[in-house]
Amino acid sequence: MKIYNQLSEFKKLDHAVVTIGTFDGVHYGHQKIIRRLCELARATGGESVILTFFPHPRLIIDPENQDLKMINTIKEKAQILADLGVDHLIITPFTRDFSNLNPEEYIQNVLVETIGTKHLIVGYDHRFGKDRKGGMPELEVCAKKFDYNIEVIDEQDINDVAVSSTKIRQALLTGDVALAAKYLGYHFSLQGRVIKGDKIGRTIGFPTANLFVEESYKLIPSDGIYAVTVDMEEGSYKGMAYIGQRPTINGMTRNIEVNIFDFNKEIYGQDIKMSFLEFLRHDVKFTGLEALKEQLKQDKENTLNFFKKLSQNA
Template identity: 90%
Template sequence: MKIYNHLSEFKKLDNAVVTIGTFDGVHYGHQKIVKRLCELAHATGGESVILTFFPHPRQIIDPENLDLKMINTIKEKAGILDALGVDHLIITPFTRDFSNLGPEEYIQQVLVETLGTKSIIVGYDHRFGKDRKGGMKELESSAKLFDYSIEVIDEQDINDVAVSSTKVRQALLRGDVALAAKYLGYHFSLEGRVIKGDKIGRTIGFPTANIFVEESYKLIPSDGIYAVEVLMGTERYKGMAYIGQRPTINGMTRNIEVNIFDFNQEIYGQDIKMFFLEFLRHDVKFTGLEALKEQLKQDKEDTLAYFKKLSQSPD
């Protein structure tokens, strides 16, 4: 898959099969559209093109809203779309100027003159152009003029999977990573660099790797303890992750830590990736480190029990 960081980098195609959207999470609903995009491109001898935006349009249109976080980083989104077989991914900056393009300008300047669109696949509720005034009416009225076809993924097809990026975010923000995985078709992950902490965990027998996630826009799940799988290079390990402010020691900042089972190497400065499999419990304040230690023993038992159950599952 070829990746472009601006529309200006893209060379117009003879037969572009296009879809457009933020595709945050690339969940089952998105995957349905992307798979159809690739099928149509293959069937018509064209090339599949996805036009997406960064930052998220809502972050530009409503810059005061700092609460909107993304399920995927740009790198993660690109990796998923690549695996689905997309030929071209354009990640164009969503700017005020871009948002002010009228629907007709958008169709002519972006879809036709820049991309070379011959087929476009959109969801039934796709909106575009200034103030989201453009829709199916505008696409259809310009189709004959600019010689492109339109395929609509209807409401029933999308609703059959009963999923949206908002639903995924809501599940993650309450810690329900198992439900999020059902929506997404894969396990939510966090990737970051291992940084030095205050090493309290190792004094009670549970050393942790402290993770710094560089992308400030990346959604962090609810505080608590999770069963996770940890990827370092090509090696995978079982572990339990903690997200929270460490109330037992009166912590002031939100930490992301992971206790990796059967592992004792120094990995400061390395990048690791955690896949969130199951929520175990909420974060609570204990009477002291000894009480915390006892709870962590139970958490580890619960995590190992989860992995044992997982290994025995017929799936």
């Protein structure tokens, strides 16, 4: 997959099959759109193109509200889209000027004259242009004028609940990583560099790798203990992760740590990927390190039981 960080980097195609959106999470509903995009590109002899935006449009349109966090970093999103078979990914810096394009200017200048759109695939609720005034009526009028076809993908449901990035964020913020995985079609993950901590975990028999996530816009799940898998240079391992401020030792900052099972190598400075499979319990303040140690023993047993059941049901 070719990646472009500006529209100006993209060379207009003769037959572009295009879809547009932020695609945060690249969830189950997004995946149906993208698979159809790639299928149509193959069937028509065209090339699949995704036009996405960074930063998220809501952060530009409503700059006072910086609480919005993303399910994927831009790098994670690009990898998922590449795995789905997309040919071209255009990451457009979303600016005030861009947001002020009226619907027809947006279609003509961006979709037609810059990208070369011949087929456009959009979700049922797609909105675009200044004040999000553009929708299906504008797309249909311009389709005749600029000679492109439109295909609309219906809303996707899982267990009678409409899939949306907002619902996935809500699930993660309450720790329900299993529900998030059902919506996403894969396990939510955090990726980052292993940094040095204060090594308290080692003193009680539970050494942890401390994870630093560089992207401040990346969503971090609710505080608590989770069953996770950890992927790194040495391979893939099971483990239990902790997110929280370590109240038992009166911690002042929020930490992301993982106790990797059957692993004792130094991995400082290495990048790892931690995938969240199951929420085990909320963060609790214990009376001291001995009480914490006893709870961690139980947490590890619960985590191993989870993985045992998972393998039995596979």
